[in-house]
Amino acid sequence: MNKYRLEIIVFITGAVVMALELAGSRIVAPYLGTSIYVWTSLIGVILASLSVGYYWGGRLADRKLGYKTFSILIFFCALLVGIIAVIKTPVLDIVGKSVPDVRLGAVIAATILFAPASIMLGSVSPYAIRLRMEDIAHSGATVGRLYAISTVGSIIGTFATGFFLISFLGSRNILFFLSFVLFIVYFLACLGNKTQAVKAAVLVFAAALLSVYYFQSPASGNEASDIDTKYNRVLIEEIKDPDTGKQIRFMRVDRSWAQSAVIVGEPDELFFSYAKFYRLIEHFCPENKNALLIGGGAYTVARDYLKRNPNNFIDVIEIDPDFTLLAKKYFYLKDDPRIKSIHEDGRTFLKRATKKYDVIFMDVFKSSASPPFHMTTAEAMQESSALLNDKGVMITNIYSAIQGDKGRFFRAAHATIKSVFPYVYVFPVQYPTQPEKLQNLIIVAVKAGDPYKLTSSNPEQTIYLSHYWQHKIDCDIEVLRDEFAPVEHYLSEVIKAL
Known part of the structure; x- marks a missing residue:
């Protein structure tokens, strides 16, 4: 030696x-x-x-x-x-x-x-x-x-x-x-x-x-545009939906993951089924007036929110200003005084902001189902809660299973959100009775008040509420924190399956 x-x-x-x-x-x-x-x-x-x-x-x-x-x-x-x-x-x-x-x-x-x-x-x-x-x-x-x-x-x-x-x-x-x-x-x-x-x-x-x-250029001839921004390489491509025959326009930063999508010629329709579950805010906070969306993407969620709530306002946090430009060029976003675009990292905004909101929507992904780790931690949840009004609601979307190895990130995220918010409700979108399946999981977190009744006289809300996960969620993963948030590790099996 x-x-x-x-x-x-x-x-x-x-x-x-x-x-x-x-x-x-x-x-x-x-x-x-x-x-x-x-x-x-x-x-x-x-x-x-x-x-x-x-x-x-x-x-x-x-x-x-x-x-x-x-x-x-x-x-x-x-x-x-x-x-x-x-x-x-x-x-x-x-x-x-x-x-x-x-x-x-x-x-x-x-x-x-x-x-x-x-x-x-x-x-x-x-x-x-x-x-x-x-x-x-x-x-x-x-x-x-x-x-x-x-x-x-x-x-x-x-x-x-x-x-x-x-x-x-x-x-x-x-x-x-x-x-x-x-x-x-x-x-x-x-x-x-x-x-x-x-x-x-x-x-x-x-x-x-x-x-x-940098990643390998797509071999497909379907892409409409290939753009390098300060933060991402973005692909805009159109593909015909084999089920409906409609032309779908995607925004991608990863070949296995789409950040946003619209049905060409139908700007008011939401293509992704999970995006409709953000409408649960009408059940959990029906009197909301102003919203915050972290993760603007192509602004489809923001546009749907204002279509259904024409007197409301929404601030959209999108780190990449070119995403906003692309949303205007390819995804039917128009200048609207009710939409305020803020081009900043979501976490730094949470730290600096002082404005209060009735609702916070989160839809933040880097690529391949993986959110930025610093947006998933208990500290980030605490900062989100601080920006909500007394009975404010946060709704976030993650892609995971509920049970098994493919559900590790969900269980970590669920434990983290529950460590901050007193009432947390989970809504599996695609497979509401199959916890081992990979799918979008909508998590609704309520800052204060009494537990909510998960029934509604509104037929549309009844459909969304029927997806509520009533069964036990394992507490086998520790809370995510700034010091220790192995998000990519928990999502490794999910990413492999994409």
């Missing part, structure tokens, strides 16, 4: 850099969102910090070369990574509330939280290379070998964090884990034998992280 001690150190520090970067995206998301601006800021700040670390580490090695100094560098890496876990909440809270521009806020937050640790991590590689360099004739082979080892560490760190650590540890625990690992590396570095290291593989960082914004 002593012979390969520095190879081990290079491998581990390369893995830590990527794990820190991926965990960083989860840390800032509840406060600044997950837009390309946030990713750009996080990647840019860490790359810049690593560059500073490389330069400073090389200069330090030329002036004060020795294993004692080398081990101290690693000690401070461990210390600074651990400090992030301690200061992240107050730092992000202050930045999120005091800096209105998300781009500037993301750069400031990333610099405060991640720059110090990244600089120290960057300094390890050049310093270790100088320690190892014994023979100029073999320097190329030495550097190349260690460069490959560091790259392998970074690749494994990426997959381990994305596939496992985030799902099983949560963001704060990942930071503590990385800090603990670096402390072990510190003791390994203190052993005192001659050592070598190599610069971390920086180029794979940008390639790995930016690649998530």
